[in-house]
Amino acid sequence: MLNIDEIQNGIVIDHIKAGTAVGLMELLGITQNTSASVALIQNARSAKSPTGRKDIIKVEGDASWLNLDVLAYLDPNITVTTIRDGQAVQKEKPRPPRRLVNIVRCRNPRCISSIEEECDQIFEMSSNGKYRCIYCEQELSVKPE
Ligand SMILES: [Zn+2]
Numbered sequence: 001m002l003n004i005d006e007i008q009n010g011i012v013i014d015h016i017k018a019g020t021a022v023g024l025m026e027l028l029g030i031t032q033n034t035s036a037s038v039a040l041i042q043n044a045r046s047a048k049s050p051t052g053r054k055d056i057i058k059v060e061g062d063a064s065w066l067n068l069d070v071l072a073y074l075d076p077n078i079t080v081t082t083i084r085d086g087q088a089v090q091k092e093k094p095r096p097p098r099r100l101v102n103i104v105r106c107r108n109p110r111c112i113s114s115i116e117e118e119c120d121q122i123f124e125m126s127s128n129g130k131y132r133c134i135y136c137e138q139e140l141s142v143k144p145e
Contacts, residue, residue: 040055119135
């Protein structure tokens with residue numbers, strides 16, 4: 001069962017593939033936000049996970065700054081639970097947005113978005129459910145574990 005006792009208000013990002021939470025924290029903007037109260041639980045036991053392990057991230061207080069759009073493309077199993085006054089008021093799986101704007105950078109060094117500083121980083125979902133850079137068609141890949 002989800003243990004949310006220590007959070008009164010905030011969100012719990014659960015069912016993260018074990019070993020990927022640290023990389024995820026960077027994409028979510030947690031690493032860059034030095035004032036946020038964040039708990040990271042690595043290798044928690046999970047009956048649902050094929051490996052029997054999962055990572056969990058808990059964010060106390062206002063979580064509206066979190067870049068939750070990235071979750072859906074990273075790992076469709078991730079759930080986000082909103083906690084208010086110690087109660088889980090909402091549990092959802094993030095839906096992948098059609099477009100990711102200035103969330104991730106294109107890895108193609110020859111891409112116009114890598115060369116031009118003021119160029120927006122835009123990825124659009126293609127018919128196979130993968131994101132591609134709108135400038136060079138480079139497929140978005142998740143940070144290696
Ligand atoms: Zn590109």
